[in-house]
Amino acid sequence: MELRRSSSVRLLCRAGAAALLAGAACLAGAPAAGAAEDTPVVALDPPDATILLVPVENLAGLAEADPLGAGSAAADGAGDASAALAGLAALAPPPELAEALGVEDPVAASLAGGPLAGAAAAPADASADASSADAGVAALGDTGILSHTGGGEVDVELGGTLTLRLPPVVQPGDLLADLVVFDDADPEAEPRVFSTDPGDPADQLTVDDLGGNELAVRLPADTGTYGPEALLVVDGLTGTDPQASMVAPLLYYLQFTGSGTGTATVEPSAGVIADVSCPVESEEPCPGTPVTAGGSFDLTVPPTSLLRSFGFGRLDTAGVELYAEDEDSVENYSSEDEGLLTRHDASRATVNVPEDISTGTFYGFTWEGDPLDAGGFAVTTFTVDVQPVAEPVAEPVAVNAGLHSDTGWVEDVREASAGSTKAAAGITMLVVAGLITVVAVAPRRRPPAEG
Amino acid sequence: VRRPRLPLRRIALAVAAVLALTGVLVLLAGLSPGRGEAALHPVAAAPSTPSGPREEAPGTASPSPVARYTPSSDVRLVIPSVGVDLPLLPMTPSGGTIDPPLLTAGYWIEPYGVPVGDAAEASNTLYVAAHSAGHGDDGFDPLIAGDGADSTLGSGDVVEVRTPSGTVRYSVQSTHRYGKDELPGADEVWEVSPGRLVLVTCFQRADGREATENLVVVAES
Numbered sequence: 001m002e003l004r005r006s007s008s009v010r011l012l013c014r015a016g017a018a019a020l021l022a023g024a025a026c027l028a029g030a031p032a033a034g035a036a037e038d039t040p041v042v043a044l045d046p047p048d049a050t051i052l053l054v055p056v057e058n059l060a061g062l063a064e065a066d067p068l069g070a071g072s073a074a075a076d077g078a079g080d081a082s083a084a085l086a087g088l089a090a091l092a093p094p095p096e097l098a099e100a101l102g103v104e105d106p107v108a109a110s111l112a113g114g115p116l117a118g119a120a121a122a123p124a125d126a127s128a129d130a131s132s133a134d135a136g137v138a139a140l141g142d143t144g145i146l147s148h149t150g151g152g153e154v155d156v157e158l159g160g161t162l163t164l165r166l167p168p169v170v171q172p173g174d175l176l177a178d179l180v181v182f183d184d185a186d187p188e189a190e191p192r193v194f195s196t197d198p199g200d201p202a203d204q205l206t207v208d209d210l211g212g213n214e215l216a217v218r219l220p221a222d223t224g225t226y227g228p229e230a231l232l233v234v235d236g237l238t239g240t241d242p243q244a245s246m247v248a249p250l251l252y253y254l255q256f257t258g259s260g261t262g263t264a265t266v267e268p269s270a271g272v273i274a275d276v277s278c279p280v281e282s283e284e285p286c287p288g289t290p291v292t293a294g295g296s297f298d299l300t301v302p303p304t305s306l307l308r309s310f311g312f313g314r315l316d317t318a319g320v321e322l323y324a325e326d327e328d329s330v331e332n333y334s335s336e337d338e339g340l341l342t343r344h345d346a347s348r349a350t351v352n353v354p355e356d357i358s359t360g361t362f363y364g365f366t367w368e369g370d371p372l373d374a375g376g377f378a379v380t381t382f383t384v385d386v387q388p389v390a391e392p393v394a395e396p397v398a399v400n401a402g403l404h405s406d407t408g409w410v411e412d413v414r415e416a417s418a419g420s421t422k423a424a425a426g427i428t429m430l431v432v433a434g435l436i437t438v439v440a441v442a443p444r445r446r447p448p449a450e451g
Numbered sequence: 452v453r454r455p456r457l458p459l460r461r462i463a464l465a466v467a468a469v470l471a472l473t474g475v476l477v478l479l480a481g482l483s484p485g486r487g488e489a490a491l492h493p494v495a496a497a498p499s500t501p502s503g504p505r506e507e508a509p510g511t512a513s514p515s516p517v518a519r520y521t522p523s524s525d526v527r528l529v530i531p532s533v534g535v536d537l538p539l540l541p542m543t544p545s546g547g548t549i550d551p552p553l554l555t556a557g558y559w560i561e562p563y564g565v566p567v568g569d570a571a572e573a574s575n576t577l578y579v580a581a582h583s584a585g586h587g588d589d590g591f592d593p594l595i596a597g598d599g600a601d602s603t604l605g606s607g608d609v610v611e612v613r614t615p616s617g618t619v620r621y622s623v624q625s626t627h628r629y630g631k632d633e634l635p636g637a638d639e640v641w642e643v644s645p646g647r648l649v650l651v652t653c654f655q656r657a658d659g660r661e662a663t664e665n666l667v668v669v670a671e672s
Contacts, residue, residue: 398643400563400576402635404548407591408653408662409584426478433470440463 039350040289040297042382044313044366045305046274049244051170053237053268054371055252058152153229153255154264159221161263162254164234166213167270167376169310170247173238177207177217179254180233181226192226207234221259228256243306244272246280269371272310272378288362288383294355297384299366301347312378315349318366322351322384325361333357359386521555526566528557528579529611533593533603537581539566539612547635549580549651554589557581564645568617570672573645577612580651583666585659591652594666602626602666610648610670621648621670628654629665637667646672 156162166172177196183189194205208216217232232254237247250268278286291297299315307313320335333354335341342350351364362384369377524538542551542558551558557579559566564577581590596603604610608623629637631653640649648670653662 397638399638400578400641400643401547402637402641403544403560404631404635405580405651405653405665406548406550406631407580407582407651407665408655409554409582409590410655410659410661423478426474426476429470429474429477431474433467433474436463436467436470440460440467 039295040291040384042276042289042297042299042364042384043305044276044299044301044307044315044380044382046276046307046380047243048246048279049239049241049272049274049306049310050280051237051239051244051247052271052273053167053170053234053247053250054271054377055154055250055266056269056372057154057266058253059372060152153253154266155257156219156230156254156264157258157260157262158219158223158227158256159259160219160261162217162219162232162252163210163263163265164215164217164250165265165267166215166237167268167374168213169240169244169270169272169376170237171213171240172209172215172236173247174236175207175209175215175234176236177205178233178235179205179217179219180231181220181223182229182231183226184229185225192223194220194223216263219254219256223256230254230256241306241309244274244310248273267374269374270376271369271371272307272312272376272380274306274378274380276380276382286383288385290387291353291384292387293353293357293359293389295389296350296352299349299351303347307378307380310378311375312368314346314368315366316343316346318349318368320349320351320364320366322362322364324358325363326358329358331358353384353386355389357386359388361385520553522553524556525615526559527611527613529613530593530604530608531611532608534588535591535593537590539579541565542580551580551582551590554582554584557590564647566612566614567619568614570619570646573619573672576642576644576647576649578649578651579612583652583655583662585655591650591666592655594650594652594668595654602668604668608670610650610668612648619648619672621672623668623670625669627667627669629667631663631665634665634667640667640669648672 154162175196179194180191181194182191192203194203196205196207198204205220206218208218210216215234223230230253232250232252234250234252237250239245239247252266252268274280275282275286278284289297299320301307301313301315305313312318318335320341322333324331333340339352340354342352344350363381364384365379365381367377367379369375371377522538522540524540526539528537528539529535537555537557539557539559541561542549543561544550549558549560558581560578560580564573564575566577567573583589583591583595585595586592594602594604604623604626606623606625610621610623612619612621627637627640629640634640634651650666650668650670652666654664654666655662
């Protein structure tokens with residue numbers, strides 16, 4: 001395994017956010033049952049969920065240190081939660097490291113730049129040109145950028161202790177922790193990995209369960225030539241809810257400031273990642289809900305939804321995002337876009353699909369809460385298949401029987417014949433008068449003389 | 452002894468003179484131009500078939516002024532912009548041809564739309580036909596522009612159909628000219644469209660030649 005380091009936090013943020021969305025794409029869901037006759041319905045009723053623990057301290061420091069990264073996301077209008085998610089994604093370990101650590105679950109895979117890492121543009125950087133995001137993804141996949149150096153690391157001491165306060169939705173379970181320490185002097189060198197299950201006893205890492213959902217990670221006193229940056233990976237945590245038993249590995253970036261016995265305490269927040277219908281581990285693609293460009297579909301939250309048990313599933317405050325499946329597209333829509341979302345109440349909202357939206361598959365998700373807040377957050381994915389606007393079927397138009405129209409009125413042609421008749425009569429009268437005159441004036445014939 | 456001529460000859464000559472004078476007058480009357488008291492009657496263009504009441508119509512039974520006989524009706528068509536105010540009567544075309552019996556009335560064509568007091572009550576397009584003579588103010592003459600080139604009605608002009616139960620005001624949407632043989636096949640004219648009024652007449656000119664086109668005015672309530 002060849003690992004290199006980079007200080008390009010911005011690229012990491014963008015790439016990581018893309019990876020996070022890709023993870024959502026992996027989890028993309030299916031339409032909910034019971035759709036209404038006219039308006040498609042996507043019910044936020046996931047069968048299960050994955051718990052994602054967020055290294056709040058890393059994110060807070062990262063946002064402060066790199067305003068062009070996570071912090072810029074909010075400025076882009078994606079919202080604080082999306083910005084934090086982007087920042088969270090920026091903390092993703094490279095694929096090689098994730099593989100080496102045995103991180104295989106979908107969420108972790110997505111965080112590690114999973115198979116669909118390039119499928120979606122980062123929500124936190126939707127306005128950025130695609131080449132930047134692609135470059136970031138490429139950097140993750142090809143070079144294995146390891147560190148997010150530039151801010152956000154938790155300061156600890158060699159020989160000290162890191163106390164981990166777990167949120168109540170998770171429990172230690174069959175814990176497996178690894179501490180990856182990098183060689184700052186040689187970015188090409190393989191890191192040293194301390195583990196609760198080490199290959200070499202010299203690399204033993206001890207984690208004590210302090211009770212009260214607190215763990216104490218005893219940091220090594222000496223890492224040799226490695227340091228000062230390190231990555232703590234805590235795996236094997238399980239959810240307290242049977243429907244959310246899977247917990248993605250927790251990652252914390254650390255920075256050794258020296259030797260000592262000091263204790264640093266971190267308190268990650270917990271997020272609920274779920275799909276509307278497919279189990280989290282489902283390998284089958286979840287079918288999308290058919291929707292129509294210019295139409296709408298409803299989001300609903302059934303009273304028994306798993307989201308409710310975590311205190312989420314409120315559509316009167318949740319954000320909604322839609323991203324085109326096309327990896328070459330940056331087409332996306334947000335509930336912050338005017339007119340996209342019509343909220344009805346906590347249990348129902350209507351997504352008004354833009355008329356000019358591209359046809360094809362769109363990955364959508366709702367997000368609630370704040371990853372940087374102790375209250376945690378929830379991301380619920382779904383998929384819609386945008387159909388072209390159906391050509392309206394012209395109803396047959398009833399047509400009356402057509403008629404001719406003889407509605408012109410002209411002088412009677414008989415008038416002409418009447419005139420002719422008069423003329424003829426006049427002529428006749430003249431002829432007769434002439435004959436009478438001739439007869440009247442003609443000399444009478446005398447009878448021949450007698451004898 | 453020369454016998455005097457018989458009075459019969461004088462009588463004959465007198466009769467001949469009267470005949471000659473009468474003949475001259477009649478001949479002059481027969482040869483004189485002008486409408487005189489000639490009757491007006493609609494042109495029957497093929498394949499026209501005279502409609503039923505034609506024979507009983509006063510307008511064709513004797514010459515003018517009977518042709519100007521104006522029937523009474525409590526249903527009227529009023530077009531204020533061109534001064535049309537016609538009584539409306541029902542008419543069922545015979546042989547597929549609209550051929551109103553009178554020049555002085557409009558006719559709604561049955562069994563299509565009938566005049567209603569409220570546009571919401573309409574169940575079909577209301578067709579009103581009337582003759583045009585190409586001159587004067589009878590029938591739909593006022594709908595024909597003076598130069599015979601177009602209609603005097605334009606978009607937005609109001610056409611009222613007044614009935615005892617109310618008046619429906621229609622607004623002119625368009626005017627069209629159709630060849631006489633084209634009109635029966637012009638589906639856009641014959642679409643069933645409740646609330647629509649279609650006025651039909653001939654594009655009659657004053658020269659007395661038979662019209663070759665129909666004028667159609669489409670209005671919506």
